[in-house]
Amino acid sequence: MNFRKPTPIQQAAIPVILERQDLIACAQTGTGKTAAYVLPLLDKISHARHDHTSTLVLVPTRELAKQIDDQIAGFAYFVPATSIAIYGGNKGESWDQQKKAITSGADIIIATPGRLIAHMNMGYVKFDKLDYLVLDEADKMLDMGFMPDLLRIVSQLPTKRQTLMFSATMPPKIRDLARKILKEPTEINLAISKPAEGIDQRMYLTYDKQKPKLLEHLLKDISVQSMIIFTSRKSAVNDIVRILQKMGHKAEGITSDRTQDEREATLQGFRNRQFQILVATDIMSRGIDIDNISHILNYDVPQDAEDYIHRIGRTARAATTGTAITFINEKDQGRVARIERLIEREIPKLDNPEEVGPGPAFEPSKHREGKPRSKSRSNSKPKTNPSAAKSTERPTRKPADASAQVDSKPNLENGEDRPKKPYNPKRRNNKQRRPKPSDQAQSSETAATTPPIESAEE
Structure with a gap:
């Protein structure tokens, strides 16, 4: 495949992965991150000869899942390792193929979080022996609102595993996620390189x-x-x-x-x-x-x-x-x-x-963006816990679990300019009903002792 010498991220990451250390790596897309984790993991798989799914790679998009699966097929040409890409948006027969690969124990599963959750809901996904977890383009997954799905998937994995996180940027939310799922990770930060001189x-x-x-x-x-x-x-x-x-x-x-x-x-x-x-x-x-x-x-x-x-x-x-x-x-x-x-x-x-x-x-x-909103508008929004998140499941009237919350940006690809405002029912105007003529005398007697009812608009 014409790989002659390692890129900087490969040179830094491969020794760490071979030593079975958790890793958080920040490097720009197009710098060879896929080979940085696929090559050492294939080396481990080829020597261990697992009888179960040993590696789970989570990615944000279908295209990336398919591309990584194709690259693994090339890298593993002489290696006894199998892989499959799990993603949605395809024909019904692909579901059965994905189910078969999951239940038979493909060595490497590359999946988008939403589709994997759908399979997990069916009850036949078993990751109790998983050895390696990789989060590729982690920042993009969080931007797309996958935090609840990621935490749910990770909760089903064995705690004794090697976890590798690759991200093009390193915002605070990535570090928060790393603290939750990585154990004493080695950090490689090549930062975002400047655009190519060409x-x-x-x-x-x-x-x-x-x-x-x-x-x-x-x-x-x-x-x-x-x-x-x-x-x-x-x-x-x-x-x-x-x-x-x-x-x-x-x-x-x-x-x-x-x-x-x-x-x-x-x-x-x-x-x-x-x-x-x-x-x-x-x-x-x-x-x-x-x-x-x-x-x-x-x-x-x-x-x-x-x-x-x-x-x-x-x-x-x-x-x-x-x-x-x-x-x-x-x-x-x-x-x-x-x-x-x-x-x-x-x-x-x-x-x-x-x-x-x-x-x-x-x-x-x-x-400039980010100008403060008017006081009346900001006060109209209910106070929320910043750690709380909208669930990806069908909305219910029950309050969301605070652990499933994510503070993510609006998904511009889906045409949303801002998160939808919560439903706020209009308050009724509780003005006092006019008394009937027959009640006029009684109301005049009690008017002095009864306090007036204020309008809700006031």
Whole structure:
């Protein structure tokens, strides 16, 4: 497979894993993290000859589960080890295949948390002899709201195991999770590397309504071999695809709404150069390895500065060159400032071409995010325990278990701008009912001794 020498994360992680120590490793996507844990674990499995499932790898997306399974098949070509990817969104017969692999004891199971929980609910999943647990792209799993599922899965595993956690970033919530499931871990922190030197980064200041025309102008001027257009909203994917197709470009979109077969067919078509442009949400920014992508275009600025690095890291891989273009509207300018602080460089801001028209001025201080809400609005929300979390199960009227809570960001891919406000029934207006004529005399007698009933609105 043309592996000649280890990458930095492989060189640091493999000896730690071979010594059976727990590990928490922070390294950017595309740095060889998969081989960093698969190679030493395959070495252990090949010598131990387990008669049970020895390794569980948890990942955030179906595409990443499938890709890791394919990579394990390549690494284990001469090794007596079996693996299977467990994920949803596919045909019914795949459930039976997954059930058979789980019950027969495949050596390595690569799973998305939600699908694995579905199998666990059926009662035939037995991990009582599990030796190794790997959490890959752990920060992304927490961002997607998988904390309750992760804790539930971990609670079903033996306490005597080796646990490996790989993450592209190291926010406080990752360290909180590590403290709960790892034992005296070795920490490797390569941090987020800066974008590859071969990436030509540029940004355009443009209003939302100007973006289609600016996109059309750019595609006329640049030579695109293959391009990924990223958007934070899955609802925008089909709109962008239609715009491109009207321009005469071959383009397809990929979102979490598509079935797994459709997503795999789209990815395969893009790899085979059946179409030039792929429009996707951030599910494509993590761990998906596609060669020779010449251009990345951010139709909007990602919410997290780290995601910008993951997005543009799809190009200029393996010491090649590429171009990363980002459209900035007036509301996204504060995010750009955070990106520039993270990568420690200023990215050129270009004006729109004359035929597109002038865009907004770059004034990030006027468009900062996180402004405090008004007092009346903030007071209308009930106080909640920050450690409490919405359950992934069907909602009930019972209070959620505080241990299952997660403080996660809104899932922009699913089109949610903010968490939904809890149901707050309207208070009735308890104004005093007018007395009947027959009761007039009685009410006048008691008026002096009876206190007035105040309106609920007061």
